[in-house]
Amino acid sequence: MSVKYVKASKAGEVIFPYTVLELRKENPNVSFPSVPNEKSLARYGVFPVDVPEPDYNPVSETLVYDNKPKRANGVWTLGYRLTPLAQSEREANKKQFKVGYRELVEGFMDDQAKEAGFRDMATLLSYKGSSYYNDAAVAAFNWREGIWATVEPLIQQANDKGERLDIRAVIATLPTLSV
Numbered sequence: 001m002s003v004k005y006v007k008a009s010k011a012g013e014v015i016f017p018y019t020v021l022e023l024r025k026e027n028p029n030v031s032f033p034s035v036p037n038e039k040s041l042a043r044y045g046v047f048p049v050d051v052p053e054p055d056y057n058p059v060s061e062t063l064v065y066d067n068k069p070k071r072a073n074g075v076w077t078l079g080y081r082l083t084p085l086a087q088s089e090r091e092a093n094k095k096q097f098k099v100g101y102r103e104l105v106e107g108f109m110d111d112q113a114k115e116a117g118f119r120d121m122a123t124l125l126s127y128k129g130s131s132y133y134n135d136a137a138v139a140a141f142n143w144r145e146g147i148w149a150t151v152e153p154l155i156q157q158a159n160d161k162g163e164r165l166d167i168r169a170v171i172a173t174l175p176t177l178s179v
Contacts, residue, residue, distance in 0.1 A: 004049040050077040059093045101167045112177035136179035
């Protein structure tokens with residue numbers, strides 16, 4: 001995640017977001033290091049902003065950050081609010097997440113096929129019945145069926161509950177293709 005900055009004047013004006021590039025443009029005769037430290041930035045009224053990354057469920061909530069950060073105890077923090085989504089939006093999100101999860105699993109399977117020397121999983125499976133790669137295609141078909149038997153119930157369960165599924169963590173536990 002990139003660092004966010006705020007520029008605060010002594011008169012109370014707050015500019016957010018603000019970048020080191022903007023600071024350089026405003027002060028063309030000052031030679032700043034490539035990555036200025038907080039102390040040198042503070043001399044120009046520029047401060048890092050803590051941007052929290054709350055744990056929330058994007059299927060049923062929306063995360064909205066405030067337009068300007070606030071300073072408390074010498075620390076600039078960007079506030080946020082979580083807003084529940086309407087039922088129709090939750091249902092649309094469920095469908096979207098379900099498709100996204102499946103695309104990630106299919107990407108994993110394509111990567112496995114590539115590692116086995118094939119363009120993608122569809123290409124590998126197309127050799128079923130071939131005199132050259134039938135055994136590899138049959139093994140890939142059985143492996144793929146096992147992957148879906150493991151993953152699809154998890155996707156469906158998360159979808160039914162309206163919960164977010166850490167599909168990358170699930171993929172990391174799946175067996176690799178061996179052909």
